[in-house]
Every structure is written in C-alpha cells, then in structure tokens.
Amino acid sequence: MYALDINGLTKTYKGGTQALQGINLQVKQGDFFALLGPNGAGKSTTIGIISSLVNKTAGDVKIFEYSLASQMEDAKSCIGLVPQEFNFNQFETLWQIMLNQAGYYGVPRNVAKPRAEKYLKQLDLWEKRNSAARTLSGGMKRRLMIARALMHEPRMLILDEPTAGVDIEIRRSMWTFLKEINQQGITIILTTHYLEEAEMLCRNIAIIDKGQIVKNTSMKSLLATL
Numbered sequence: 001m002y003a004l005d006i007n008g009l010t011k012t013y014k015g016g017t018q019a020l021q022g023i024n025l026q027v028k029q030g031d032f033f034a035l036l037g038p039n040g041a042g043k044s045t046t047i048g049i050i051s052s053l054v055n056k057t058a059g060d061v062k063i064f065e066y067s068l069a070s071q072m073e074d075a076k077s078c079i080g081l082v083p084q085e086f087n088f089n090q091f092e093t094l095w096q097i098m099l100n101q102a103g104y105y106g107v108p109r110n111v112a113k114p115r116a117e118k119y120l121k122q123l124d125l126w127e128k129r130n131s132a133a134r135t136l137s138g139g140m141k142r143r144l145m146i147a148r149a150l151m152h153e154p155r156m157l158i159l160d161e162p163t164a165g166v167d168i169e170i171r172r173s174m175w176t177f178l179k180e181i182n183q184q185g186i187t188i189i190l191t192t193h194y195l196e197e198a199e200m201l202c203r204n205i206a207i208i209d210k211g212q213i214v215k216n217t218s219m220k221s222l223l224a225t226l
C-alpha cells in the first residue's frame with residue numbers, strides 16, 4: 001500500500017485550462033517526496049485535489065487505504081496540509097489556533113494541550129503562545145502553519161512551497177524539523193520550485209511541467225544525471 005496513489009488524474013478548470021493531463025504518481029509510506037516544477041505546472045492543483053479542496057475532472061486518488069472518491073473523510077484525516085497562504089485567524093492567539101484545530105479534528109482537549117505545547121516548543125513558538133498570530137514574523141507564521149497541521153497527528157504532511165519568502169537561517173531550522181518528523185515515520189510531500197530544497201530534504205522526486213509528470217525518480221539518480 002502506498003501513502004499516495006494517483007492514477008490518470010486530470011483537471012480542467014472552468015475556462016478550459018488543462019492543469020493536469022492524466023498524471024500517475026505513487027509515494028511510498030515514510031517517503032520524503034518532492035513535487036518540483038515551474039510556476040503554473042500543476043503543483044498546487046495536485047495538492048488541492050489530494051486534500052479535497054479542488055474537484056478532479058477524472059482519475060483516481062488513494063490515500064493510504066482510503067479512496068478519495070468514496071472515503072473522503074477518512075482520507076482527509078490522514079493528511080496535514082500546509083498551504084502557501086496564511087489562512088489562520090490573525091486575531092487569535094497561537095494557543096487558540098492550535099486548540100481550535102484539535103477541536104476541528106475531534107482531538108480531546110486533554111490530548112490536544114500537551115500536543116500543542118510539544119509542537120509550539122519544537123517549532124520555537126512557545127514564547128509567543130499568548131500572542132495574536134498577526135504579531136508574528138513571516139517565518140514564525142510559516143512555522144505556525146506546520147505546527148497547526150500536525151495537531152491531529154496525520155500520517156502524511158503535505159506542504160505547498162513551505163519555505164517561500166523565509167530567510168535562510170529559519171529555512172534551515174524548518175528543514176531540520178521536517179527531517180526529524182519524517183524519521184519518526186510521517187510521510188512528507190512538498191512542492192517547490194527550488195531544486196536545492198528538494199535536494200536537501202527529499203529521497204524521491206517527481207518533476208511536473210505543463211500538467212504532466214516528466215520525470216519520477218530517486219533524488220540520487222536525478223542528481224547523477226545533472
């Protein structure tokens with residue numbers, strides 16, 4: 001069983017843009033996987049479909065043992081999503097944001113509190129827990145997005161351009177954190193248009209261009225061909 005098994009996935013937006021042209025993509029459990037491609041290639045569309053935010057036109061998506069079409073709720077609970085844009089309530093405190101997320105996924109409060117504490121500490125946000133999210137720096141907001149996505153302890157974390165606009169020092173600390181949680185067993189998929197980021201982190205990589213997978217290989221063999 002794969003963590004992610006995509007077959008023949010097609011997306012045509014209203015207006016006629018063919019964002020995905022029948023892609024196949026398999027990600028192994030425990031993998032650290034990069035989806036690399038230029039702007040407009042179809043990365044966000046792929047992630048949007050996997051996380052049930054965008055409707056597919058055709059094709060099958062399976063997330064662990066669950067079919068996205070027929071077992072959407074179970075499939076969704078396997079995924080922690082870190083979208084590009086900050087979509088938390090800027091006027092809530094970090095603590096409220098973390099606990100609300102737990103509530104949304106039905107995590108009991110006695111479980112949620114120590115978990116929120118753990119992730120806020122690991123992502124260096126603990127001192128800020130009682131501050132409104134709007135007072136955070138950009139790098140802190142990115143880390144909050146990751147902390148929040150982990151509140152229901154998903155089996156797979158999906159990050160859309162996780163370090164966009166983050167300075168190099170914070171980027172490195174985020175990379176270290178992601179590597180650690182991957183080693184603890186969580187499957188990670190990220191999109192990026194920096195090969196360097198994929199190179200630092202990922203074991204396997206797919207390159208997408210104009211809605212098609214043009215390469216799907218291990219990071220090692222990709223680097224050997226460059």
Ligand code: ADP
Pocket residue numbers: 013014015017018019037038039040041042043044045046
């Ligand atoms: P990437 O994330 O790789 O930059 P996207 O998945 O965002 O690529 O976009 C793939 C293609 O689909 C692009 O041509 C883009 O303009 C188009 N597209 C993305 N979102 C929409 C939308 N909501 N409506 C119409 N076209 C869209």
Ligand code: ADP
Pocket residue numbers: 095109113129130
């Ligand atoms: P309730 O569960 O009744 O809503 P609270 O959320 O007010 O209670 O807080 C109960 C406990 O949760 C506190 O004693 C504390 O351990 C923890 N807690 C609440 N808010 C925070 C916070 N901002 N930072 C750290 N721990 C908190």
